Amino acid sequence: MTSTADAEAAANELTPLADYLGSVLRRLRPLPPLDLDLTQAYGNVLAQDVVAAHAYPAFDQAAIDGYAARWEDVAAASASLDGAPRASGVRLNVVGDLGAASWRPVRLTAGTCFSVAAGAPLPAAADVVVPVEWTDQGMAAVEIFQAPKRGYGLRRAGEELPAGTLLARAGTQVNPALVAVFAATGIGHVVVRSSPRVVVVATGDELVDVGRASQPGQVVDANSHALTAAAVEAGAMAYRVGICDDDPEGLRGLLEDQTLRADLIVTTGGTGTGPGDMVRRILSRRDGAVTFREVALYPGTTLGFGTVGGEEVPIVCLPGEPAAALIGFEVLARPAIQLLAGAEPVFRPSVRAHLLETVPSPAGLREFRPAHVAERRGGGYTVQPLPGGPYTMSGLADANGLLVLGEKVTTATAGSTVDVLLLDRRR
Numbered sequence: 001m002t003s004t005a006d007a008e009a010a011a012n013e014l015t016p017l018a019d020y021l022g023s024v025l026r027r028l029r030p031l032p033p034l035d036l037d038l039t040q041a042y043g044n045v046l047a048q049d050v051v052a053a054h055a056y057p058a059f060d061q062a063a064i065d066g067y068a069a070r071w072e073d074v075a076a077a078s079a080s081l082d083g084a085p086r087a088s089g090v091r092l093n094v095v096g097d098l099g100a101a102s103w104r105p106v107r108l109t110a111g112t113c114f115s116v117a118a119g120a121p122l123p124a125a126a127d128v129v130v131p132v133e134w135t136d137q138g139m140a141a142v143e144i145f146q147a148p149k150r151g152y153g154l155r156r157a158g159e160e161l162p163a164g165t166l167l168a169r170a171g172t173q174v175n176p177a178l179v180a181v182f183a184a185t186g187i188g189h190v191v192v193r194s195s196p197r198v199v200v201v202a203t204g205d206e207l208v209d210v211g212r213a214s215q216p217g218q219v220v221d222a223n224s225h226a227l228t229a230a231a232v233e234a235g236a237m238a239y240r241v242g243i244c245d246d247d248p249e250g251l252r253g254l255l256e257d258q259t260l261r262a263d264l265i266v267t268t269g270g271t272g273t274g275p276g277d278m279v280r281r282i283l284s285r286r287d288g289a290v291t292f293r294e295v296a297l298y299p300g301t302t303l304g305f306g307t308v309g310g311e312e313v314p315i316v317c318l319p320g321e322p323a324a325a326l327i328g329f330e331v332l333a334r335p336a337i338q339l340l341a342g343a344e345p346v347f348r349p350s351v352r353a354h355l356l357e358t359v360p361s362p363a364g365l366r367e368f369r370p371a372h373v374a375e376r377r378g379g380g381y382t383v384q385p386l387p388g389g390p391y392t393m394s395g396l397a398d399a400n401g402l403l404v405l406g407e408k409v410t411t412a413t414a415g416s417t418v419d420v421l422l423l424d425r426r427r
Contacts, residue, residue, distance in 0.1 A: 014296040016407070017331065017366045024305045025335060028314060030342035031194045031263060038182055041174045043235060044192035045342040052165040053186035055158030060126075062116040064153045067094070067135060067142055068126040069113040077134075077147040089145045094138065098123065113142065122154055129153025161185055171344030173235065193342035198236040199262040200228045201254065203269040203279050204320060207243045222393070223268040223325045227318070230329050231266065233424065234337040246270065246278040259309030263340055266333050269320030271302045279317055280304065290315060296407050298365035299390045300324025303332055314340075323391045327368045330402065330421070348421045350404070353381035358414045361405040370399035373420050383420050399423060 033047035062068060069092060077090040092113040096106065100119035107124040108114070114123050122129075127150055134146040161167070167181055168174075174192065182190065202224035206217060214220050224240050231238035239261070244254050258265055270279030271292060283290035283304065290306030297303070304317030316336060318328040330348075338346035353373055361367045370386045383403055386395040402421040405412050412418055 013294075014301065014364060015293050017295055017297050020293055020295045020303070021332060021335065024332065025339055025346070027305075028336055028339050031196060031340050033191050033193055033342075035189050035191050038179060038188050038190060041182075041190050041192055042176065042179060044174055044195055045235070046168055046170050046172050046174065046190060047193050047342055048191040049169050050167045050182060050187060050190055052161050052163055052167055055163045056161040056181075056184045057155050057157055057159065059157050060122040061155050062098075062118055062120045062122060062129045062153060063155045064118050064129055064131055066116060066129045066131045066153055067092070067113040067144070068098070068108070068116045068120075068122055068129050068154070069144075070108055070110070070125055071128045071147075071150040073111060073113070074128060074130060074144050074147045077144045089143045090147070091141055091143045093141050115139075115142075126154070127151060171342060173343060193340075194263075196236045196263040196337050196340040197261060198228075198231040198238045198264045198266060198337060199258045200224050200231065200238060200240045201244055201258070201265065201267045202242070203244045203246065203251065203267055205246045205276065207269075209243065222322050223318075223320065226322065226326060227266055227268060227329055227333075230326065230334070231337060234334045235341050235343065236264075236337050246276055248278060248282050251278060251282055255308050255315075259311055259313040262313050264333075264336060265308065265313060265315040266318065266329070267304075267315065268318045268325045271304055271317050271319050283308070283315070283317065290317065292317065296365050297328070297331065298362050298367040300328050301365070303328055305332070321391070322393050323396060326393075326396055327390065327402075331368065348423070350419055350421050351381050352417050353383035353401075353420045355403075355412055355414055355416050355418045356382055356384045359385050359403075359405075359412050361409045361412060363410050364407050366407050367403075367405040367409075368421070369403040369405065370395035371401045371403040371420060372399065373401035373422065381420065383418060 073092060074090050092111055094115055095112045097115045098120040099117045102120055108126050116129060128148055130144050130148060136143045168178055202221045206219045207221045208214060208218045209221055221243050228238045228240040244251055267279055270277045280292050284292055290304055292302060292304040294301050295303050300319040302319060306315055307313060308315050316333045318325045335346040367390060369390045371383045372386060373381055373383045376382055385403055386398055388395045400423050404419040404421060
C-alpha cells in the first residue's frame, strides 16, 4: 500500500506542462456548427470545407483599360527605342465600347477592335487587350504603336479559381479576403463554429477597480481587463463580470449564474493553498469537478481546470499575479478557446531563434519570458529577452514573442538557438 507520506510526495510533484495541457485539451470539444450568412461570418472558424460554386472570373474579361483585339491584327505594331510612335504602327477600326456592365455578346472581325474598360466582357475572338498608352487613343479608329504578347491584358473564365476549387478547409478562420473569395465564387452562406463565449472573473477581497489608487491591502484589478482583452484577441466573445470577493456563497452563486451564458469561464486569483485562496477551496470540494495541479510552469505553477454547473461549463483557474495570469492564459486558456472555436492549429506559431543575451532559468520549470523577436538579414530570427524577466507587466506589454526555456535549462547562453512563441503584435 502507498503510505500517506508517499501520497503527499506524489501530490507535490510538478506535472510537466505538455502532459497537463494535453490532459485538459482532450476534455474539450469544438462548439456545435451553425450556418451563417456571409456578412456575419468574419472572425468565425469554418466547420466545413468551402468549395467554389462558380468559376472566378465568371467570364472572359479585360484586365486593363484598352482595346480588345485579335493578336494577329496587332502583331506587326512596333515602337522606337525611346517609345516615340513609328510609322509601322497598326491601325484598327473601333467598332464599339464595352464597359463592365456590358452584357450583349459581340464578335471581332479582321481589322477591328473594341474599346474596353477593366472588367468588361471580352468580345468573341479577342485574345489581347492593348493598353491605352500604347495607342493614339483614337475613338473611331485607333493606331497601335506596340504589340503586346498574345493573351496580354485579359483574364479567362476560371483562370484564378475554377468551379469546384477548394477555397478553405475546416478550421480556417474567416478573414476579409476569404469573404471576398467566397462572394466572388457564389458562396452566400458558410458553416462555422460559434465564437466561444468567455466569462472572466477576478477574485479577491484585496481587489479594487480601475481608476482608484491602491492603498496598503488593496490591489487594482488589472487581470480581468487584460484577460478579457486576451480572450477577444483569441477570437472569443468575452465578458468581464468584475470583482468577486472571497465569499464562498457569492462565488458559488456568481459561477452558477455565468454558466447560463458561457462556453468557458476564466477566473484569476485564489488558486493557491493560503487561507484566502477561496477559488481553490470552493471548487476543489465540488465532487472533484475542478482539480488544481502544480505544473512545471514559470511564472505561476498552480493552474485549475474542470467544469461547473449543470451544463458542465469548462472553467480555467489562473493565478492572481498579473504576469502569471497572462502567461497562464497563453499556455492554457488561449488553446482552449481555439479548440472550442474549431481553429487549427490551436497553438501560436513558434520559431527557432538566435539568443542575443545570456539568461538564467529556474530548474525543473518551463519558463515563458517576454522577448523581442526579429527577422535576421539573410534569413532566420534573433530574440532579445526584455528587462525584468517574466514577472514584469511592462515587459509583456513590449513583447512580440515569448522566449521558451525548457525544464532542464538553467542557463541559456548568448548565441544558442532557442524556441520562441510569436505573439500577434507588430513593432
